[in-house]
Amino acid sequence: MDLVIFGGTIVTMGSEGVIRDGAVVVEGDTIVDVGKSDEIKRKYSRYEKIDAGGKVVMPGLINTHQHAAMSLLRGYADDYPLKEWLERWVWPLERHMTGYDIYVGALLTAVESVMGGTTTVNTMYHYMVDYNEAMALAEVGLRGVVGHVCFSWRKEHDKRALEDLARRWHRKAGGRIRVSVDPHAPYTVDPEYMRELRALTRELNERYGSVDAPIIWHIHLAETVDEAQKIKDSFGITIPDGVVDYVDSLGVLAGDVVAAHCVHLTPRDTEILSLRNVKVAHNPISNMKLASGISPIPGLLRAGVTVALGTDSPCSNNSADMFEVMKFAALLHKGVNGNPTLLPAEVTLRMATVNGARALLWDNEIGSIEVGKKADIIIVNFRSPHLWPIYNEISHLVYAAKASDVETVIINGQIIMENREIKTVNVEEVMEKAKKAQEKLIERAVQNRRPFMEENAI
């Protein structure tokens, strides 16, 4: 579709900064022109038009840490100590999730994400062949990196799953879906397996990846204070410095790693993240809700680390709302460091856009509104009492705008939501499917039938 969005304030997040009364031109899936409305409208007079007067036009938000399927467990258990929460509540239910549940949960999260202005999601979960998260993202029209989470206890299963995932889904759905290799964490993936996964990633990239569109890594790293102890308990390894340093000693850290959390870091850990160009997915809401600790983001930024933002799962957040994550991130570090100048609005907005794209090694195509990039664009209605009056659009986007202010969402040149109506799937049907899946899931768990996940080999 050839399209001109005009009359709005374009917050490009690129070299052109903020353009008032600006316009963006989309041909097919690509942004082909950006400029002042008058000029653009004359030049592309026959293109379809969207009037963005009184609105802000900006790149879609990029959520770099999600477990999309887990929306089926949203609000199922909160406010428990972490160990009890996982062992007594989340895991016993999760073990009974089928491939279909994963698909339906991811559908629900994908719809919620689009409705909140997120256009790209990096999601880690169990990949299954018949139904999976990739299908859900593709169906809704979302862009995303879909991983398969790997554990030492199921190496052969994981390898088959990763092979299948890469073959079927990498660079598929018009290039919207990419895949990742997701070692769960340093305490659930042993050193040998970690290295094997690195070798496997190389192989998969040779077969299915490309320099422009590589298969990346997505791992939980240094989330809780006792991670070194967990590694010792699991593998008998005593860590000399930090957890990042330990993982680096395995030779697996590089610029293609998205490391979620990075809460408990030694000074050497921070150095290594910077040196290896590891990308950090910061999840302030999840870290606060689970009381994991507070990631030293200002220090990571000073060290030159690329910090992006994530919601984490609908179970530990409990929203897929990147506007909310921006506000939490911007405020949390001011608050705990006693310094109101930390993470100013513009830095925070970069974390949710351009840094997200860099984290996923996708900044050649997304993260900003610039000529040649894919058209992942959201239109935010600013004509609302809570965004009024307007002094500074970027301040409003971080401190005052809400997910519900997003009116229209374009992904890869396709209008996925228009005036808050999702065009690709029937939202009521998705919700009905999710409700039925939830009911059956609880039934299976209560009856304690044989867990689905453990027997589901590929």
Next chain:
Amino acid sequence: MDLVIFGGTIVTMGSEGVIRDGAVVVEGDTIVDVGKSDEIKRKYSRYEKIDAGGKVVMPGLINTHQHAAMSLLRGYADDYPLKEWLERWVWPLERHMTGYDIYVGALLTAVESVMGGTTTVNTMYHYMVDYNEAMALAEVGLRGVVGHVCFSWRKEHDKRALEDLARRWHRKAGGRIRVSVDPHAPYTVDPEYMRELRALTRELNERYGSVDAPIIWHIHLAETVDEAQKIKDSFGITIPDGVVDYVDSLGVLAGDVVAAHCVHLTPRDTEILSLRNVKVAHNPISNMKLASGISPIPGLLRAGVTVALGTDSPCSNNSADMFEVMKFAALLHKGVNGNPTLLPAEVTLRMATVNGARALLWDNEIGSIEVGKKADIIIVNFRSPHLWPIYNEISHLVYAAKASDVETVIINGQIIMENREIKTVNVEEVMEKAKKAQEKLIERAVQNRRPFMEENAI
């Protein structure tokens, strides 16, 4: 109006807990019955009906610390060091605000508040006769306590303003508006003036108040770490223990005081807050944004202090969104204390409802859905992907619901918003007025005309 709201899940926040497929009956401004839908519908068959199927019906949220007029400065300056923010940005503009600006800013905040499910606001600002915040709240249909902020440098002005405010506005607008005496802070109100204001409050209560509807106090207390130093700088007084202890030594603390912030407290301060039954208005978003510090809320709750929630001004938040404040409060204390069981959802929801009512000494009329209370009721739409599926409504209200999910708002028995449409004022007109007021305000400030506030005697 006689009205039955039926078919929803009633989160009463009162002795009846949560009622599924419940109904509430309103006659005039009062709740006269609460129960199961079937029974209620039969009993009140001829009343007007609102179908709340798939929705949550709950008491309106109570914002216990606001400066409603300041929406005109929303997003005008952020991310600066506190001193620079106040002295270089906020105050120079604020000094030029006219009574009309205050009225228009408060109109905008009142509309935003209602649209986010807030039904009562406790607001502190400069009272002026012709135009003021009380007028704005009354016009929109909001319930509120409107104060006049007092400073040592304008005692005679303050006293005249308080007299006028109490006479014209206390228990007015169908009982929706009450007033308060607002000593700005212990470093701007000298000891003698603090005692004079206590005596004046007594007098005003004799003339205009009643046991059921007293004129209360609203003060900033222990907001920043250097408050003791500021008191020393202002009045030459050296404080032996904490700031609360100092204010208590003046004999002015009692159960009718709403103390905003209470961030920097000594153990003795906490004891005194509990002993004197001072009500704490906790403003997590403002405290984080201004980097004021983190109020020891879990300790205050353990000490038996009534803790309510507030947004603080649209300048330091930058939203009037109590749903957001609930999520920040619930998560902040988990995060900084490393304990995910602190401020569970139900405790947090109580802080935003029943505790808010107690803080304003208004719990005889508001804060819960119970027979005999005033009908301040909000209807929240739960049929939305981000509130799906449903395990626990209270979890969703605190961790997943958004201001924009509020569909209908009833205050004092009157429908103020229906299906997100404000019935009392024209929102577009309010926004236009605010825009014009903002433009003129900046013009006056830039031209450095004589400040309005300093010459505006009553």
